[in-house]
Amino acid sequence: MERYQSIIVGGGVSGMTLALLLAANGRKVLLLEKAPVIGGGLCRFRKNGIPFDTGFHFTGGFVRNTILRDMLTVLGINDSIRPVLLDKERSNQFLFEQEGITIAVPAGIDVCCARFEEYFPADRAAVKQYFAMVDRVIQATPSFDLRKIAISPDPIKEDFVTLQHVLDGLTQNKMLQAALSVYCMCYGTRPNEVSFANHARVAVGFYDAIARVEDGGDAFIRAFRQAFKDLPIEVRCHTTILECLDIHDRQVGRFLLSSGEEVTADECIFTIHPHEVLKVLPRQHFSKAFWDRVEAFEASNGFFSVFGAVDGAGPGPEVGPSLMSVVPQADINRLMDPSYDGPQALAIFQSREMVRDRPVHVVTAFEPSYFQHVAPWQDSKVGRRSSEYAAYKDRHAAGICDRIRQVFPQYKDSFKMVDAASMLTFRDYLSTPDGSAYGIRQKVGQFNLFGRLPLRNLYAAGQSAVLPGILGAMLSSFVVARSIVDQQQYNDFVSKRLCH
Numbered sequence: 073m074e075r076y077q078s079i080i081v082g083g084g085v086s087g088m089t090l091a092l093l094l095a096a097n098g099r100k101v102l103l104l105e106k107a108p109v110i111g112g113g114l115c116r117f118r119k120n121g122i123p124f125d126t127g128f129h130f131t132g133g134f135v136r137n138t139i140l141r142d143m144l145t146v147l148g149i150n151d152s153i154r155p156v157l158l159d160k161e162r163s164n165q166f167l168f169e170q171e172g173i174t175i176a177v178p179a180g181i182d183v184c185c186a187r188f189e190e191y192f193p194a195d196r197a198a199v200k201q202y203f204a205m206v207d208r209v210i211q212a213t214p215s216f217d218l219r220k221i222a223i224s225p226d227p228i229k230e231d232f233v234t235l236q237h238v239l240d241g242l243t244q245n246k247m248l249q250a251a252l253s254v255y256c257m258c259y260g261t262r263p264n265e266v267s268f269a270n271h272a273r274v275a276v277g278f279y280d281a282i283a284r285v286e287d288g289g290d291a292f293i294r295a296f297r298q299a300f301k302d303l304p305i306e307v308r309c310h311t312t313i314l315e316c317l318d319i320h321d322r323q324v325g326r327f328l329l330s331s332g333e334e335v336t337a338d339e340c341i342f343t344i345h346p347h348e349v350l351k352v353l354p355r356q357h358f359s360k361a362f363w364d365r366v367e368a369f370e371a372s373n374g375f376f377s378v379f380g381a382v383d384g385a386g387p388g389p390e391v392g393p394s395l396m397s398v399v400p401q402a403d404i405n406r407l408m409d410p411s412y413d414g415p416q417a418l419a420i421f422q423s424r425e426m427v428r429d430r431p432v433h434v435v436t437a438f439e440p441s442y443f444q445h446v447a448p449w450q451d452s453k454v455g456r457r458s459s460e461y462a463a464y465k466d467r468h469a470a471g472i473c474d475r476i477r478q479v480f481p482q483y484k485d486s487f488k489m490v491d492a493a494s495m496l497t498f499r500d501y502l503s504t505p506d507g508s509a510y511g512i513r514q515k516v517g518q519f520n521l522f523g524r525l526p527l528r529n530l531y532a533a534g535q536s537a538v539l540p541g542i543l544g545a546m547l548s549s550f551v552v553a554r555s556i557v558d559q560q561q562y563n564d565f566v567s568k569r570l571c572h
C-alpha cells in the first residue's frame with residue numbers, strides 16, 4: 073500500500089496551495105482531483121480562440137495589505153503572476169439604475185473614502201467612520217500576517233455584528249448603504265448576514281485596488297505546475313476518495329480511492345465544498361450536531377454568465393470601466409435574496425486578451441443567480457439537457473446581452489456573445505453541489521468547516537472555510553498548513569521566503 077504524509081482532496085487554488093506548502097516543508101503529498109485537470113475555478117476556457125475566465129476575474133490583495141503578494145512570494149510563484157491594476161479614474165464604477173447615479177470608485181482606500189464623501193456630502197461623518205472601521209478590522213486581523221495566522225484567532229467585536237447593523241448605525245441614507253454594500257455580490261453573502269469583519273476583510277482589497285491577472289487563472293495553474301516539478305507531489309486527476317477505512321482512536325488508517333487502490337497518510341485535507349466532504353466522511357463517527365451544522369450551511373449566490381467580445385478597434389476597455397456593477401435598486405439585501413424575482417444586478421467585466429498576436433476586447437457579464445433558478449433541470453448533465461433548459465438559457469443570455477448594449481450603447485452593433493453559462497454549467501464543470509460561486513454563505517456567528525475535523529487526521533480548508541474568493545481559499549490553506557507543519561519550521565520557512 074502506497075504511503076503518503078498528506079493527501080489533499082481538490083486541485084483548485086486551495087488544494088494547489090496546500091500541496092506546495094506541505095511538500096516544500098518536506099511532506100510527501102498526493103493531490104487528488106476529480107476533474108480531468110487541476111485548477112478548479114482558476115481554469116480558463118477558450119471559444120473561437122478567445123480565452124475566457126471561469127471563476128477568477130479579479131481580486132484585491134496586490135497593494136497595501138499585500139496579503140496575496142505575500143502568499144505568492146512564500147509559494148515561490150510571485151514572479152509568474154503579473155497583476156494588471158484597475159486603478160484608472162473610471163476603471164471601477166457602480167451604476168444605480170433606478171436612481172440614475174453612477175459612482176466612480178477610485179483605487180486606494182483613502183481616495184475612496186474622500187470620493188464617497190464627495191458623493192454623499194450630508195453623510196461625511198458616516199463615510200469616514202465606515203472606512204475607519206474597515207481599517208481597524210484589518211489592523212486587528214492576524215491572518216493578514218502570514219507569520220501569525222491561526223485557525224482560531226481571538227475574535228474581534230466586528231466579528232459579531234452584521235454589515236447591515238453597522239450601516240444602520242452609521243446612516244439612514246439607503247443609497248450610501250447600498251454603495252457600501254455592493255461588494256457583497258463579490259463574495260456572496262447578504263449585508264444582513266455577513267459579519268462586518270468579514271465584509272471588511274474582503275472589501276479592503278477592492279478599495280485598495282482591484283486587479284486582474286495577465287492570462288487569468290491559467291497563469292496561476294502554470295506557475296503551480298512548474299513549482300510542483302521539484303517537489304514530492306503526485307497529482308492524480310479523475311480520482312477522489314471513496315471511503316475512509318480502518319478508523320481507530322479517532323484516526324483514519326486507510327483511504328479507498330476511486331481507482332480501487334488503498335493508500336495511507338498521516339493526514340487528509342479536504343478543500344472541496346463542505347457538503348461534498350460529508351459524502352466521504354464515515355457518518356457513524358460524527359455527532360448529529362456536527363452533521364446538522366454542516367448540512368445547514370446555505371449556498372452563496374452563483375452567476376448566470378455571458379461571455380462575449382467587442383468587434384473592431386474601438387476605445388478598448390482601458391478607456392472605459394473595466395468593472396461596471398449595475399445595481400437595479402438600492403436594497404442589496406433584497407437583490408441578494410434567493411426568492412427575489414425582480415430585475416437582477418449585473419457585473420460587466422472587460423479586459424483585453426491577445427489572440428494569435430491580435431488584441432481582443434473581451435466582455436464577461438455575471439448576473440447573480442440561485443440554484444432554484446435552475447432547479448427544474450437539476451437532474452440533467454452538461455451536453456444532455458432538455459430543450460426547455462436550452463430555451464431558458466437562450467432567453468436569459470439574450471436578456472443580459474440587451475442589458476450590456478443598454479449600459480454601453482457604443483457596443484450596440486459590435487458586441488457579440490460567444491458563450492453562456494448557468495449555475496448548472498458551473499456546478500458540473502466545477503464539481504460543486506449547487507454551482508454557487510463562493511461555496512457557502514459565511515454568516516455572522518457561524519462555525520465554518522475549517523481546520524481539524526472530529527477525526528483527528530482529517531482537515532478542511534478551501535473557500536468555504538475562512539473567506540471566499542481565491543484570496544480566502546489560499547489563506548485557508550496557509551492556516552491549515554501552519555497547523556500541520558511544526559510551527560517553528562513553518563515560521564522559519566515563511567520568514568525566509570518573505571525576506572527574499
Ligand SMILES: Cc1cc2nc3c(=O)[nH]c(=O)nc-3n(C[C@H](O)[C@H](O)[C@H](O)COP(=O)(O)OP(=O)(O)OC[C@H]3O[C@@H](n4cnc5c(N)ncnc54)[C@H](O)[C@@H]3O)c2cc1C
Pocket residue numbers: 081082083084085086087104105106107110111112113114126127128129130131311312313343344345348375377438498501502503504507508509510533534535536540541542543545
Ligand atoms: C462564475 C464565478 C466567478 C468567480 N469570480 C471570482 C473572482 O473574480 N475572484 C475571486 O477571487 N473569486 C471568484 N470566484 C470564486 C473562486 O472561483 C473560488 O473562490 C476559488 O476558485 C475557490 O478555490 P477552491 O480551491 O476553494 O475551490 P475550487 O476552485 O472549486 O476547487 C475545488 C476542486 O476540487 C475538485 N473536486 C470537487 N469534488 C472533488 C472530490 N470529491 N474529489 C476530488 N476533487 C474534487 C473540483 O473539481 C475543483 O477542481 C468566482 C466563482 C465563480 C463560479
